Amino acid sequence: MAGSTGVVIAALIANGAIAVLKFGGFVLTGSPSMLSETYHSISDTGNQVFLLVGIKYSDQKADRTHPFGYGKAQFFYSFLVSVLLFGIAGWESLKHGYDAVVHGGHGTVPPVAFAGMEFPAWYVNVVVLLGAIGFETYAFKKASDELNRQIREYEWNGLRDAFRKTSDVTTLTAYTEDAIALGGAIIALVGITLTQLTGNHIFDAMGAVIIGILLMGFAVALAWENKRLILGESLHKEDEADLRRIVRDHPGVVEIDAFSTVFVGPQDVLVTMDVSFDPELVTGDLETDITEIEEKLKAEDDRVNYVFIEPEL
Structure with missing residues:
Protein backbone atom coordinates (compact mmCIF):
# COMPACT_ATOMS: atom_id res chain seq x y z
CA MET A 1 0.00 0.00 0.00
CA LEU A 231 -17.21 -8.18 -10.15
CA GLY A 232 -15.12 -10.38 -7.83
CA GLU A 233 -12.24 -12.05 -9.66
CA SER A 234 -10.41 -15.06 -8.24
CA LEU A 235 -6.69 -15.59 -8.03
CA HIS A 236 -5.13 -16.66 -11.32
CA LYS A 237 -5.36 -20.41 -11.91
CA GLU A 238 -1.61 -20.98 -11.45
CA ASP A 239 -1.63 -19.23 -8.06
CA GLU A 240 -4.79 -21.09 -7.06
CA ALA A 241 -3.18 -24.39 -8.06
CA ASP A 242 -0.24 -23.68 -5.74
CA LEU A 243 -2.61 -23.11 -2.83
CA ARG A 244 -4.58 -26.27 -3.65
CA ARG A 245 -1.35 -28.26 -3.70
CA ILE A 246 -0.43 -27.04 -0.21
CA VAL A 247 -3.81 -28.14 1.16
CA ARG A 248 -3.77 -31.45 -0.71
CA ASP A 249 -0.25 -32.30 0.51
CA HIS A 250 -1.03 -31.55 4.15
CA PRO A 251 -1.02 -34.73 6.32
CA GLY A 252 -4.55 -35.82 7.19
CA VAL A 253 -6.21 -34.29 4.13
CA VAL A 254 -8.04 -36.88 2.05
CA GLU A 255 -9.70 -34.69 -0.59
CA ILE A 256 -10.54 -31.05 -1.43
CA ASP A 257 -14.30 -31.04 -2.07
CA ALA A 258 -14.60 -27.35 -2.93
CA PHE A 259 -12.08 -24.51 -3.27
CA SER A 260 -12.68 -20.82 -4.07
CA THR A 261 -10.69 -17.58 -3.96
CA VAL A 262 -11.75 -13.98 -4.51
CA PHE A 263 -10.09 -10.58 -4.24
CA VAL A 264 -11.77 -8.48 -1.53
CA GLY A 265 -9.28 -5.65 -1.95
CA PRO A 266 -5.92 -4.83 -3.54
CA GLN A 267 -3.46 -7.55 -2.55
CA ASP A 268 -6.19 -8.98 -0.28
CA VAL A 269 -7.58 -12.46 -1.00
CA LEU A 270 -10.32 -14.52 0.64
CA VAL A 271 -9.92 -18.32 0.42
CA THR A 272 -12.76 -20.73 1.25
CA MET A 273 -12.79 -24.51 0.98
CA ASP A 274 -14.50 -27.74 1.98
CA VAL A 275 -11.89 -30.32 2.91
CA SER A 276 -12.32 -34.04 3.69
CA PHE A 277 -9.98 -35.06 6.52
CA ASP A 278 -8.95 -38.49 7.72
CA PRO A 279 -11.95 -39.72 9.80
CA GLU A 280 -9.56 -41.09 12.41
CA LEU A 281 -8.40 -37.57 13.37
CA VAL A 282 -9.63 -36.45 16.79
CA THR A 283 -11.18 -33.01 17.22
CA GLY A 284 -8.07 -31.46 18.75
CA ASP A 285 -5.86 -32.69 15.92
CA LEU A 286 -8.35 -31.38 13.36
CA GLU A 287 -8.25 -27.87 14.84
CA THR A 288 -4.45 -27.96 14.77
CA ASP A 289 -4.44 -29.10 11.14
CA ILE A 290 -6.81 -26.31 10.10
CA THR A 291 -4.61 -23.71 11.80
CA GLU A 292 -1.48 -25.14 10.13
CA ILE A 293 -3.13 -25.08 6.71
CA GLU A 294 -4.12 -21.43 7.19
CA GLU A 295 -0.56 -20.51 8.16
CA LYS A 296 0.90 -22.38 5.18
CA LEU A 297 -1.44 -20.63 2.73
CA LYS A 298 -0.60 -17.19 4.10
CA ALA A 299 3.11 -17.98 3.99
CA GLU A 300 2.84 -19.15 0.37
CA ASP A 301 1.07 -16.00 -0.86
CA ASP A 302 1.07 -12.80 1.19
CA ARG A 303 -2.14 -11.69 -0.52
CA VAL A 304 -4.08 -14.39 1.36
CA ASN A 305 -5.53 -12.71 4.44
CA TYR A 306 -8.80 -14.56 5.04
CA VAL A 307 -9.06 -18.39 5.12
CA PHE A 308 -12.23 -20.34 5.90
CA ILE A 309 -12.04 -24.14 6.02
CA GLU A 310 -15.13 -26.32 6.36
CA PRO A 311 -13.94 -29.78 7.54
CA GLU A 312 -15.61 -32.94 6.28
CA LEU A 313 -14.97 -36.25 8.08
Whole structure:
Protein backbone atom coordinates (compact mmCIF):
# COMPACT_ATOMS: atom_id res chain seq x y z
CA MET A 1 0.00 0.00 0.00
CA ALA A 2 2.85 2.38 0.82
CA GLY A 3 4.29 1.80 -2.66
CA SER A 4 0.96 2.66 -4.30
CA THR A 5 0.59 5.84 -2.24
CA GLY A 6 4.07 7.04 -3.18
CA VAL A 7 3.37 6.40 -6.86
CA VAL A 8 0.12 8.40 -6.76
CA ILE A 9 1.63 11.34 -4.84
CA ALA A 10 4.51 11.57 -7.32
CA ALA A 11 2.03 11.62 -10.22
CA LEU A 12 -0.18 14.21 -8.46
CA ILE A 13 2.68 16.66 -7.96
CA ALA A 14 3.95 16.20 -11.51
CA ASN A 15 0.54 16.56 -13.17
CA GLY A 16 -0.52 19.57 -11.08
CA ALA A 17 2.60 21.53 -11.99
CA ILE A 18 2.42 20.50 -15.63
CA ALA A 19 -1.26 21.47 -16.00
CA VAL A 20 -0.49 25.06 -15.00
CA LEU A 21 2.45 25.29 -17.41
CA LYS A 22 0.53 23.76 -20.32
CA PHE A 23 -2.39 26.13 -19.84
CA GLY A 24 0.03 29.06 -19.90
CA GLY A 25 1.46 27.74 -23.16
CA PHE A 26 -2.03 27.45 -24.67
CA VAL A 27 -2.98 31.00 -23.61
CA LEU A 28 0.16 32.38 -25.27
CA THR A 29 -0.05 30.38 -28.52
CA GLY A 30 -3.57 28.99 -28.91
CA SER A 31 -2.10 25.61 -29.88
CA PRO A 32 -4.76 22.83 -30.16
CA SER A 33 -2.26 20.25 -28.92
CA MET A 34 -1.47 22.37 -25.86
CA LEU A 35 -5.16 22.69 -25.02
CA SER A 36 -5.55 18.91 -25.35
CA GLU A 37 -2.57 18.42 -23.09
CA THR A 38 -4.04 20.91 -20.61
CA TYR A 39 -7.27 18.89 -20.46
CA HIS A 40 -5.13 15.79 -20.09
CA SER A 41 -3.08 17.10 -17.16
CA ILE A 42 -6.08 18.62 -15.36
CA SER A 43 -7.89 15.29 -15.66
CA ASP A 44 -4.82 13.40 -14.45
CA THR A 45 -4.44 15.71 -11.45
CA GLY A 46 -8.06 15.16 -10.45
CA ASN A 47 -7.66 11.45 -11.00
CA GLN A 48 -4.74 11.25 -8.57
CA VAL A 49 -6.94 12.90 -5.95
CA PHE A 50 -9.59 10.20 -6.53
CA LEU A 51 -6.95 7.48 -6.20
CA LEU A 52 -5.73 8.95 -2.90
CA VAL A 53 -9.33 9.07 -1.65
CA GLY A 54 -9.69 5.41 -2.64
CA ILE A 55 -6.51 4.47 -0.76
CA LYS A 56 -7.64 6.38 2.34
CA TYR A 57 -11.15 4.89 2.23
CA SER A 58 -9.85 1.35 1.76
CA ASP A 59 -7.66 1.68 4.86
CA GLN A 60 -10.74 1.59 7.12
CA LYS A 61 -10.91 -1.43 9.40
CA ALA A 62 -13.42 -4.20 8.79
CA ASP A 63 -16.73 -3.79 10.60
CA ARG A 64 -20.14 -5.45 10.77
CA THR A 65 -21.34 -4.01 7.46
CA HIS A 66 -18.04 -4.73 5.69
CA PRO A 67 -16.60 -7.84 7.35
CA PHE A 68 -13.76 -8.14 4.82
CA GLY A 69 -12.82 -4.49 4.96
CA TYR A 70 -13.15 -1.63 2.47
CA GLY A 71 -10.43 -2.69 0.03
CA LYS A 72 -12.77 -2.75 -2.96
CA ALA A 73 -13.09 1.03 -2.66
CA GLN A 74 -9.87 1.24 -4.66
CA PHE A 75 -11.47 -0.76 -7.48
CA PHE A 76 -14.41 1.68 -7.57
CA TYR A 77 -12.29 4.85 -7.56
CA SER A 78 -9.94 3.46 -10.20
CA PHE A 79 -12.96 2.66 -12.38
CA LEU A 80 -14.19 6.22 -11.82
CA VAL A 81 -10.79 7.50 -12.96
CA SER A 82 -11.09 5.56 -16.22
CA VAL A 83 -14.51 7.12 -16.88
CA LEU A 84 -13.20 10.63 -16.23
CA LEU A 85 -10.11 9.98 -18.34
CA PHE A 86 -12.38 8.96 -21.21
CA GLY A 87 -15.09 11.58 -20.74
CA ILE A 88 -13.10 14.69 -19.90
CA ALA A 89 -9.56 14.37 -21.20
CA GLY A 90 -10.18 12.04 -24.13
CA TRP A 91 -13.42 13.41 -25.52
CA GLU A 92 -12.54 17.08 -25.07
CA SER A 93 -9.12 16.57 -26.67
CA LEU A 94 -10.62 14.74 -29.63
CA LYS A 95 -13.40 17.32 -30.08
CA HIS A 96 -11.04 20.29 -29.95
CA GLY A 97 -8.54 18.62 -32.28
CA TYR A 98 -11.26 17.79 -34.80
CA ASP A 99 -12.48 21.39 -34.71
CA ALA A 100 -8.92 22.61 -35.37
CA VAL A 101 -8.56 20.20 -38.31
CA VAL A 102 -11.85 21.36 -39.89
CA HIS A 103 -11.66 25.09 -39.19
CA GLY A 104 -7.95 25.74 -39.31
CA GLY A 105 -5.20 26.51 -36.83
CA HIS A 106 -4.64 29.24 -34.33
CA GLY A 107 -3.07 31.79 -36.65
CA THR A 108 0.04 33.90 -36.12
CA VAL A 109 1.12 34.52 -32.55
CA PRO A 110 3.34 37.51 -31.67
CA PRO A 111 6.76 36.77 -30.15
CA VAL A 112 7.29 36.69 -26.39
CA ALA A 113 9.62 39.21 -24.72
CA PHE A 114 11.97 37.89 -22.06
CA ALA A 115 15.05 39.53 -20.50
CA GLY A 116 15.04 42.25 -23.15
CA MET A 117 14.91 39.73 -25.99
CA GLU A 118 12.10 38.45 -28.18
CA PHE A 119 11.47 34.77 -28.82
CA PRO A 120 8.89 33.01 -31.01
CA ALA A 121 5.88 32.20 -28.82
CA TRP A 122 5.93 28.53 -29.79
CA TYR A 123 9.26 28.20 -27.98
CA VAL A 124 7.21 28.44 -24.79
CA ASN A 125 5.32 25.28 -25.74
CA VAL A 126 8.56 23.46 -26.51
CA VAL A 127 10.03 24.39 -23.11
CA VAL A 128 6.81 23.44 -21.29
CA LEU A 129 6.52 20.10 -23.09
CA LEU A 130 10.17 19.25 -22.50
CA GLY A 131 9.60 20.00 -18.81
CA ALA A 132 6.44 17.86 -18.90
CA ILE A 133 8.38 14.98 -20.45
CA GLY A 134 10.91 15.28 -17.62
CA PHE A 135 8.23 15.31 -14.89
CA GLU A 136 6.25 12.49 -16.48
CA THR A 137 9.37 10.38 -16.91
CA TYR A 138 9.99 10.68 -13.16
CA ALA A 139 6.38 9.75 -12.28
CA PHE A 140 6.35 6.92 -14.83
CA LYS A 141 9.58 5.49 -13.39
CA LYS A 142 8.04 5.46 -9.89
CA ALA A 143 4.99 3.56 -11.14
CA SER A 144 7.12 1.26 -13.29
CA ASP A 145 9.43 0.41 -10.38
CA GLU A 146 6.46 -0.58 -8.20
CA LEU A 147 4.88 -2.68 -10.95
CA ASN A 148 8.19 -4.39 -11.69
CA ARG A 149 8.61 -5.13 -7.99
CA GLN A 150 5.27 -6.96 -8.04
CA ILE A 151 6.28 -8.80 -11.23
CA ARG A 152 9.39 -10.10 -9.50
CA GLU A 153 7.58 -10.93 -6.26
CA TYR A 154 4.78 -12.92 -7.87
CA GLU A 155 6.89 -14.26 -10.75
CA TRP A 156 4.69 -12.86 -13.53
CA ASN A 157 5.84 -12.98 -17.14
CA GLY A 158 6.26 -9.28 -17.88
CA LEU A 159 3.88 -6.33 -18.10
CA ARG A 160 1.13 -8.07 -20.08
CA ASP A 161 0.92 -10.78 -17.44
CA ALA A 162 0.94 -8.16 -14.68
CA PHE A 163 -1.98 -6.29 -16.28
CA ARG A 164 -4.01 -9.52 -16.32
CA LYS A 165 -3.15 -10.65 -12.81
CA THR A 166 -2.49 -7.65 -10.59
CA SER A 167 -5.08 -6.54 -8.07
CA ASP A 168 -3.19 -3.34 -7.25
CA VAL A 169 -5.35 -1.19 -9.53
CA THR A 170 -4.00 2.03 -8.02
CA THR A 171 -0.48 1.34 -9.26
CA LEU A 172 -1.91 -0.01 -12.52
CA THR A 173 -3.93 3.19 -13.04
CA ALA A 174 -0.99 5.46 -12.20
CA TYR A 175 1.28 3.47 -14.53
CA THR A 176 -1.24 3.71 -17.38
CA GLU A 177 -1.86 7.43 -16.84
CA ASP A 178 1.85 8.24 -16.67
CA ALA A 179 2.56 6.24 -19.83
CA ILE A 180 -0.21 8.07 -21.72
CA ALA A 181 0.90 11.44 -20.33
CA LEU A 182 4.46 10.83 -21.50
CA GLY A 183 3.28 9.71 -24.93
CA GLY A 184 0.87 12.65 -25.20
CA ALA A 185 3.57 15.20 -24.40
CA ILE A 186 5.84 13.70 -27.08
CA ILE A 187 3.01 13.70 -29.66
CA ALA A 188 2.17 17.34 -28.86
CA LEU A 189 5.83 18.34 -29.15
CA VAL A 190 6.17 16.66 -32.54
CA GLY A 191 2.91 18.17 -33.83
CA ILE A 192 3.73 21.71 -32.70
CA THR A 193 7.28 21.52 -34.08
CA LEU A 194 6.14 20.21 -37.47
CA THR A 195 3.50 22.94 -37.73
CA GLN A 196 6.10 25.64 -37.07
CA LEU A 197 8.62 24.14 -39.49
CA THR A 198 6.12 23.61 -42.34
CA GLY A 199 3.62 26.40 -41.68
CA ASN A 200 0.80 23.82 -41.93
CA HIS A 201 -1.61 23.85 -38.96
CA ILE A 202 -2.73 20.26 -39.62
CA PHE A 203 0.16 18.71 -37.68
CA ASP A 204 -0.69 20.55 -34.47
CA ALA A 205 -4.41 19.83 -34.91
CA MET A 206 -3.82 16.15 -35.64
CA GLY A 207 -1.62 15.96 -32.56
CA ALA A 208 -4.67 16.91 -30.49
CA VAL A 209 -6.82 14.30 -32.31
CA ILE A 210 -4.27 11.54 -31.73
CA ILE A 211 -3.95 12.46 -28.05
CA GLY A 212 -7.74 12.29 -27.66
CA ILE A 213 -7.96 8.88 -29.34
CA LEU A 214 -5.05 7.61 -27.23
CA LEU A 215 -6.72 8.75 -24.02
CA MET A 216 -10.08 7.23 -24.90
CA GLY A 217 -8.54 3.92 -25.93
CA PHE A 218 -6.54 3.53 -22.74
CA ALA A 219 -9.52 4.63 -20.65
CA VAL A 220 -11.61 1.78 -22.07
CA ALA A 221 -8.80 -0.71 -21.41
CA LEU A 222 -8.41 0.56 -17.84
CA ALA A 223 -12.16 0.33 -17.20
CA TRP A 224 -12.12 -3.28 -18.44
CA GLU A 225 -9.28 -4.17 -16.06
CA ASN A 226 -11.16 -2.64 -13.11
CA LYS A 227 -14.42 -4.38 -14.04
CA ARG A 228 -12.94 -7.84 -13.46
CA LEU A 229 -12.04 -6.95 -9.87
CA ILE A 230 -15.26 -5.09 -9.06
CA LEU A 231 -17.21 -8.18 -10.15
CA GLY A 232 -15.12 -10.38 -7.83
CA GLU A 233 -12.24 -12.05 -9.66
CA SER A 234 -10.41 -15.06 -8.24
CA LEU A 235 -6.69 -15.59 -8.03
CA HIS A 236 -5.13 -16.66 -11.32
CA LYS A 237 -5.36 -20.41 -11.91
CA GLU A 238 -1.61 -20.98 -11.45
CA ASP A 239 -1.63 -19.23 -8.06
CA GLU A 240 -4.79 -21.09 -7.06
CA ALA A 241 -3.18 -24.39 -8.06
CA ASP A 242 -0.24 -23.68 -5.74
CA LEU A 243 -2.61 -23.11 -2.83
CA ARG A 244 -4.58 -26.27 -3.65
CA ARG A 245 -1.35 -28.26 -3.70
CA ILE A 246 -0.43 -27.04 -0.21
CA VAL A 247 -3.81 -28.14 1.16
CA ARG A 248 -3.77 -31.45 -0.71
CA ASP A 249 -0.25 -32.30 0.51
CA HIS A 250 -1.03 -31.55 4.15
CA PRO A 251 -1.02 -34.73 6.32
CA GLY A 252 -4.55 -35.82 7.19
CA VAL A 253 -6.21 -34.29 4.13
CA VAL A 254 -8.04 -36.88 2.05
CA GLU A 255 -9.70 -34.69 -0.59
CA ILE A 256 -10.54 -31.05 -1.43
CA ASP A 257 -14.30 -31.04 -2.07
CA ALA A 258 -14.60 -27.35 -2.93
CA PHE A 259 -12.08 -24.51 -3.27
CA SER A 260 -12.68 -20.82 -4.07
CA THR A 261 -10.69 -17.58 -3.96
CA VAL A 262 -11.75 -13.98 -4.51
CA PHE A 263 -10.09 -10.58 -4.24
CA VAL A 264 -11.77 -8.48 -1.53
CA GLY A 265 -9.28 -5.65 -1.95
CA PRO A 266 -5.92 -4.83 -3.54
CA GLN A 267 -3.46 -7.55 -2.55
CA ASP A 268 -6.19 -8.98 -0.28
CA VAL A 269 -7.58 -12.46 -1.00
CA LEU A 270 -10.32 -14.52 0.64
CA VAL A 271 -9.92 -18.32 0.42
CA THR A 272 -12.76 -20.73 1.25
CA MET A 273 -12.79 -24.51 0.98
CA ASP A 274 -14.50 -27.74 1.98
CA VAL A 275 -11.89 -30.32 2.91
CA SER A 276 -12.32 -34.04 3.69
CA PHE A 277 -9.98 -35.06 6.52
CA ASP A 278 -8.95 -38.49 7.72
CA PRO A 279 -11.95 -39.72 9.80
CA GLU A 280 -9.56 -41.09 12.41
CA LEU A 281 -8.40 -37.57 13.37
CA VAL A 282 -9.63 -36.45 16.79
CA THR A 283 -11.18 -33.01 17.22
CA GLY A 284 -8.07 -31.46 18.75
CA ASP A 285 -5.86 -32.69 15.92
CA LEU A 286 -8.35 -31.38 13.36
CA GLU A 287 -8.25 -27.87 14.84
CA THR A 288 -4.45 -27.96 14.77
CA ASP A 289 -4.44 -29.10 11.14
CA ILE A 290 -6.81 -26.31 10.10
CA THR A 291 -4.61 -23.71 11.80
CA GLU A 292 -1.48 -25.14 10.13
CA ILE A 293 -3.13 -25.08 6.71
CA GLU A 294 -4.12 -21.43 7.19
CA GLU A 295 -0.56 -20.51 8.16
CA LYS A 296 0.90 -22.38 5.18
CA LEU A 297 -1.44 -20.63 2.73
CA LYS A 298 -0.60 -17.19 4.10
CA ALA A 299 3.11 -17.98 3.99
CA GLU A 300 2.84 -19.15 0.37
CA ASP A 301 1.07 -16.00 -0.86
CA ASP A 302 1.07 -12.80 1.19
CA ARG A 303 -2.14 -11.69 -0.52
CA VAL A 304 -4.08 -14.39 1.36
CA ASN A 305 -5.53 -12.71 4.44
CA TYR A 306 -8.80 -14.56 5.04
CA VAL A 307 -9.06 -18.39 5.12
CA PHE A 308 -12.23 -20.34 5.90
CA ILE A 309 -12.04 -24.14 6.02
CA GLU A 310 -15.13 -26.32 6.36
CA PRO A 311 -13.94 -29.78 7.54
CA GLU A 312 -15.61 -32.94 6.28
CA LEU A 313 -14.97 -36.25 8.08
